[in-house]
Amino acid sequence: MSPKKKWIVAAVWLLFAVAIGLPWFMDTASRPSASSAEAAGLTLSKAAIEKYDVIVAGTDPEGIAAALSAARNGLRVLLVDGKGRDRLGGLLTLGWLNSLDLNLAPQQTAEAKRSGNYDFLNKGIFQKWYDQLGGTSFDANAAADLFEQMVRDERNISLLLGVKSMEPKLEGKVVRGLAITDGNGRRRVLQARAVIDATQDGDIAALAGAPYTVGREDLGNPDARMAVTLVFKLSGMTEDIWQSFGRRKDTGVDQSSAWGFLEASNYPSSNPDRVALRGLNIGRQKDGTILVNAMHIFDVDPLDPVSVQEGLRIGRREAPLIVEFLKTTFEEMKDLSYAGTAPELYVRESRHLQGEYRLTMADLMENRDFWDAIAYGSYDVDIQRLGRGDYGAIMMSPRQYGVPFRSLVPKEIDGLLVVGRSASFDSLPHGSARVVPLGMATGEAAGAAARLAIDGGISFRQLAASRSGISKLQTMLRGQGMDLRMREAKQPAYQGHPTYPGLLAAVSMGMTLGGYDNNRWDLDGLSSKDRYLTMMQRLVKMHPRYFRGKPDGVMAGYLKSGEPVTLENAAHALLLTSGVQVKREQAVAELKKRDWITPATWSLISHPGGLTNGETFMLVRDAVARHAGVTYR
Structure with missing residues (x-):
């Protein structure tokens, strides 16, 4: 039977289940009879078993990896989703993100780059899934079928869909399972010895009371977050049209992916405050369609269902207009047709857990390894647009950094691990660590960790503090196919620069960016009014407690755009921004009197008439450390 017909049969079963108030339940431990199950690939049960070793909340790829890993380690697992979804795969299969941001090893051969057979970090379950799909982009339906097959093949996994809501069952500050509400409003409590939160937004951790920040809150912008995307589809793709994409000077193409069409960013939005277009990322499907990841929708709160629905409506209204623009702007697209939008938004950022360790920009800048690393990342720190007038940024490109197991363990709450993009990452390094391949690696690690914690009768927090326990976990992960090597690499050149401590502070506070080549910091170049004002x-x-001034007004009177920043002007602006009233000609002496700047920084400044970017970074770094008491390292 074709996949399409399988899903039709499954949908009929789902409607039946909803009609009688039952969730959609697949128990792979008891194999279905040949009649209905062979057709649908699923079975329905009137009641799920109420006790499990592990409950994994969330059916995105990270949750699937966690469930597979736990099941393969002999645990009885429930995989459950509370979003009313009818298929596995979440962002990839319902958000249609079919061209992945890949987590590559530092060195890639020319053949790997040409063929797409890359050397990935971590490997494991992600690698096995990716290899079966093939290509740099994949067919979303094929991905869903493969996820379903992988789950169905594990006898220890039960699958529960059609759930209206789910929340943690707590005993004090320990998560002991989930309380779920099915589509008919019936409430049930499911017990577990461990719970893994693989929801996109860290919903279970938040409901349990784990601390977290939202969006750019850790950077002083609590209402700012990366734009969401609604992927849209075009039909009518042929091989000739596809090959014509590659003949454009601004566009790259391989067998399954295309990227470029930079003029798309000139799209005249019908609602410019809420939606915009960037260059196109395009993935081919097997049915002659393509999926396009390019639309940015601003000011959507992923934690507010009303805001999410509004974002969907905005995107669905704009998508046909975008397609008409593409058809008239690009000759190669004139014969393509609009064919709809994804069922779900692609949300890049919402909650950021506060765990036993929180990944920092310093970790990425220095390509740090950790004694408890259970996964590795390497993707660029890609900060997408925050709103109209902002154009996003590549903060820097790490070679390889470790993700500690402690970053999966929430503060204050036991019995729970959090995997995927809402794990314990500062918002800037999250721009790299949010990618799906790394998230699947954290899920795989969490599933194995559950086995260790249960067998040892210890909490996840105790495991996170145990060097012998983490060593066992790393051995388990290697045994199931994960690659936990830290590849050899030279220290980045910027790390040896005398102003590197200042650069590290400036990057951590979002004051500067390095771009893809880590050179845009321009440490030896002259600073400017615009940079220093930023x-x-x-x-x-x-x-804000220590720097309460209004820098725009402070600097407007004496710094012209393009002029170098003198030491006197820099010191004056720094003091006035901190609320210290002083005459400009007395500012340097006042800084020295207050002892905000270290002797090492004073000694670096050789030309007070024009400070370099690196020197201004050092001034700010010292002032923050000695005045505000915060050191970035």
Whole structure:
């Protein structure tokens, strides 16, 4: 039977289940009879078993990896989703993100780059899934079928869909399972010895009371977060049209992916405050359609269902207009037709857990390894647009950094691990760590960790503090196919620069960016009014208790755009931004009197008439450390 017909049969079963108030339940431990199950690939049960070793909340790829890993380690697992979804795969299969941001090893051969057979970090379950799909982009339906097959093949996994809501069952501050409400409003309590939160937004951890930040809150912008995307579809793709994409000077193409069409960013939005277009990322499907990831929708709160639905409506209204623009702007697309939008939004950012360790920009800047690393990342720190007038940024490109197991363990709450993009990452490094391949690696690690914690009769927090326990976990992960090597690499050149401590602080506070090649910091180049003003503005956002001035007004009177920043002007602006009233000609002496700047930084400044970017970074770094008491390292 074709996959399409399988899903039709499954849908009929789902409607039946909803009609009688039952969730959609697949128990792979008891194999279905040949009649209905062979057709649908699923079975229905009137009641799920109420006790499990592990409950995995969330059916995105990270949750699937966690469930598979736990099941393969002999645990009885329930995989459950509370979003009313009818298929596995979440962002990839319902958000239609079929071209992945890949987590590559530092060195890639020319053949790997040409063929798409890359050397991935971590490997494991992600690698096995990816290899079966093939290509740099994949067919979303094929991905869903493969996820279903992988889950169905594990006898220890039960699958529960059609759930209206789910929340943690707590005993004090320990998560002991989930309380779920089915589509008919019936409430049930499911017990577990461990719970893994693989929801996109860290919903279970939040409901359990684990601390977290939202969006750019850690950077002083609690209402700012990356734009969401609604992927849209075009039909009518042929091989000739596909090959014509590759003949454009601004566009790259391989067998399954295309990227470029940079003029798309000139799209005249019908609602420019809420929606915009960037260059196109395109993935081919097997049915002659393509999926396009390019639309940015602003000011959507992923934690507010009303806001999410509004974002969907905005995107669905705009998508046909975008397609008409593409058809008239690009000759190669004139014969393509609009064919709809994804069922779900692609949400990049919402909650950021506060765990036993929180990944920092310093970790990525220095390509740090950790004694408890259970996965590795390498993707660029890609910060997408925050709103109209902002154009996003590549903060820097790490070679390889470790993700500690402690970043999966929430503070204050036991019995729970959090995997995927809502794990314990600061918002800037999250721009790299949010990618799906890394998230699947954290899920795989969490599933194995559940086995260790249960067998040892210890909490996840105790496991996170145990060097012998983590060593056992790493051995388990290697045994199931994960690659936990830290590849050899030279220290980045910027790390040896005398102003590197200042650069590290400036990057951590979002004051500067390095781009894809880590050179845009321009440490030896002269600073400018615009750069220094940005730094002062960020100081006010990051440390408002200590820097309360208005830098725009402070600097407007004596710094012209393009002129170098003198030591006197820099010191004056820094003091006034901190609320210290002083005459400009007395500012340097006042800084020295207050002892905000270290002797090492004073000694670096050789030309007070024109400070370099690196020197201004050092001034700010010292002032934050000695005045606000915060050191970035």
